[in-house]
Amino acid sequence: MLAWSWRGWTKTWAFLAVPAIALFELGAHVVQVGGAIGDDSWARAREETRALVQPGDLLVFAPRWTDPIGRMVFGDELATLEREAWADVSRFPRAIEVSIRGEHEPELAGWRRVAEKKVDGITLATLENPSYRPTLTDLVNLVHPPASEAFVRSLDNAGVHPCTWVHGSPQSGNLGFGPSVPGDKFACPGTFAGVSVVADLDYRPRRCIYAPPAGGGQALRLVFHGVSFGETLHGHHGLYVEAERDRHGPSVRLVFSVGDSLLGYANHADGDGWKSFDLSTAEFAGKTADLTVEITSANANRRMYCFEAITR
Structure with missing residues (x-):
């Protein structure tokens, strides 16, 4: 009898469920619209x-x-x-x-x-900002001649291939294409370097130097002229979200030097996201010099890599 009563109740009152849900959704809509900004x-x-x-x-x-x-x-x-x-x-x-x-x-x-x-x-x-420190040089702003130059070299120094500065229109595509390929860039054998915007692992846009590694036994080298140094080189690097979120790719290595002096390096592994790094430049504080950056990776497959750095 109890089971029958329950089935009878549901048959009798189930028709009220639809308008009840509709009223709930209407109420939620009123709350949302009421909080909207015109x-x-x-x-x-x-x-x-x-x-x-x-x-x-x-x-x-x-x-x-x-x-x-x-x-x-x-x-x-x-x-x-x-x-x-x-x-x-x-x-x-x-x-x-x-x-x-x-x-x-x-x-x-x-x-x-x-x-x-x-x-x-x-x-x-x-x-x-309670801890603001002014920027002396922003490398992103120096990606153009004569402020910088680029070339690809073999890691055994058997060959050096200069990159050519070119002007053109940016290239973009659908999801998976990666960051827009900048129109103004250093065109290099098998790669390039130019300013673009990458969507990081959190899908946040980051303005940076889009410089995919050449892969294998080659290094993409960028030389920035007339960099003003303070106590620190502060920067970030990452890959386009679709290229690193599955964590299948090889790491990318970033090496900084001034002349024959190695400042240090930063490694980026898939899954690191927009990763920060800091290197001491105390020995060059107050000086102006050329800064060399090398980007390497075991292979170039979907290494849609971007970095930025400032001195301060």
Whole structure:
């Protein structure tokens, strides 16, 4: 009897499940729409930000899913490539955080909040970096002649093949193609070197020097002229997310030297993501010299490798 009663109940009242679910979804939609920010509000926030932001400032949108909205509304003038595809936040003295719903950029957690302004449901916060150290030289900005040159050499020094600086249009493709191949680049035998943007293991954009290793017994060598040295060479390297997330590829080795002096090296293994490194340059502090960088790997198959470094 009890079983029959339960079956009877479900038959009698099951028809209410559909409208109940519909009402729940409608309620959720109302909550989402009620918290939405209108186009006019975003436009007003853009103009207020324009008055706040300084040339060397970082500009971030929080939570991160609002970044596409920020790029669209704020435009290339404010949401520049340098601000959108930063290597790390340490090189910015200040940041303007454009946030909604009380969210914040986790990378700025230790920064001092010195000012705040509300624009409808958008908060514009000015933050200062408590451990800022100015950049002396950014290698990404030197990837062009005569500031730098490139060539491929065999590791046994049996042959050296100069790279040619070429101008052209960037090349891109569908998922799996990798970072856009820059139009302006050093074209080398079997590889190239130029500035691009890589999507790292967390799918974050990173502006860096796209320099796939030549593979085998060869090294891709870049020489940066007139680098100003401080106490540290600070940088990052990584591979395009689709090339390293399966962790099947060989590691990539990055070696830095000044003349005959080895500064050090950094290794990147699949799965490391956007990995940082720091090398001491104390013996060259206050001096200007040429910096040589060599990139090697056991093979070149899907080694969509990108690196960046600064002196400070």
